[in-house]
């Protein structure tokens with residue numbers, strides 16, 4: 001706990017529910033944010049098992065927590081316990097942030113908007129009108145695909161190991177932009193059309209650091225290659241893309257900004273993003 005913070009009977013309570021949870025960097029990031037913003041609040045990690053999720057969510061209301069983040073494996077299941085779900089989270093089918101509005105629990109999803117804010121601020125890309133190749137069709141892919149569609153991208157090719165999931169996600173996204181589901185073996189047929197190539201699969205994430213989501217020989221210098229993974233900070237996919245002359249963008253900014261949006265929904269104040277990034281970078285380096 002930082003020296004200038006005192007927990008007293010006015011301290012506002014926040015936390016994160018997940019299973020597992022002890023690896024989470026959200027507590028250090030959000031506690032730093034509250035202290036930087038001089039808000040009397042504290043954020044803790046709760047190891048909530050699937051069978052205890054309903055009770056844990058009811059506890060938000062009864063104990064008067066102002067807000068909670070929800071992480072793996074609860075992002076979908078938690079929705080049934082909430083009073084209201086924001087449109088974006090409903091379409092994506094997952095909630096990662098709960099705001100307690102005087103006893104009414106409202107669910108949001110800040111993953112997709114967090115990714116888009118990081119991508120735009122860190123690369124300067126203008127997304128409107130672009131064609132994107134998005135690898136993966138899991139929970140993270142859903143949020144990111146919807147957020148990209150809302151940014152006005154012209155077309156999203158969704159390629160997944162299990163093609164049916166990509167086809168199904170393309171159907172969900174099609175009301176918002178052109179979308180097509182592919183198998184990973186079909187990536188070569190569209191790669192020349194796309195400007196942004198984005199990995200949302202877990203291929204390459206620690207400890208599977210040697211895995212690649214697609215053959216990197218297909219990448220060209222005109223591609224911007226982005227990866228949601230931030231452990232390791234630079235995946236093998238990004239390293240090989242850079243060696244082929246492409247610009248690269250890693251997943252740490254998405255983590256920071258999904259937390260920044262949660263902070264903003266809870267407090268109504270803008271998040272101290274630089275301090276949040278500094279403390280997470282320091283923790284990852286340790």
Ligand code: NAP
Nearest residue numbers: 136137138139140161162200201202203205228251254255
């Ligand atoms: P998920 O729902 O379990 O989905 C995993 C996806 O990866 C599926 O599309 C799966 O394909 C694919 N996949 C897994 N192993 C693969 C392999 N060896 N080769 C090709 N495809 C493979 O997971 P998620 O929640 O979407 O998370 C995905 C990644 O995003 C994770 O690495 C996570 O750390 C990262 N993420 C980062 C942030 C951030 O803040 N930066 C936030 C959320 C997630 P199938 O459908 O065929 O199984």
